[in-house]
């Protein structure tokens with residue numbers, strides 16, 4: 001892989017991250033509220049930004065930021081794209097991983113603010129993963145990795161359904177669906193990647209929850225989003241096994 005391709009990937013990721021905040025804002029519903037028609041201040045329409053893609057804007061009335069900080073999604077986009085291109089190099093499934101990473105940016109941002117993973121975005125990620133892996137299969141000419149990917153998705157969905165059904169589980173079915181999409185991608189890379197993809201998110205989420213508890217930032221009963229940890233865990237699993 002040439003340096004030019006790596007630089008292009010980082011720039012592409014940064015651009016993708018830069019247009020994420022508006023999408024994240026429009027699809028997010030603040031936790032504890034049902035309305036997406038008004039800003040917090042209730043004096044301005046919540047869907048103020050007219051376009052779906054672009055940097056975060058501010059409410060014209062109360063100046064509250066609408067969407068995640070643009071710098072944060074730019075950094076996340078550039079880092080995830082750069083790491084994936086460096087880690088997966090010549091894997092024909094790289095476009096599938098990049099597409100899901102791009103859709104993962106608004107998913108993570110929305111889950112952080114609203115504790116939900118909107119179905120249309122998860123479905124788009126699933127569609128991108130399936131199309132990308134089918135394309136990669138046509139490139140390599142053998143169905144074996146694709147079949148392992150489908151098995152990885154089923155195993156991941158099964159594991160997350162079991163976790164979600166446990167008494168006291170805070171795992172939502174958005175997490176189950178996203179876990180299935182990520183299991184599909186990781187299955188392409190092999191069973192060690194699927195296993196890591198199941199374990200790492202809980203390690204990451206556990207460490208973050210412990211830090212937040214110890215620093216008094218959240219209470220014992222606080223609901224914390226798992227989506228970002230699922231995405232970061234899958235990224236790490238892909239880098240370790242790709």
Ligand SMILES: [Zn+2]
Nearest residue numbers: 039041059062
């Ligand atoms: Zn406002």
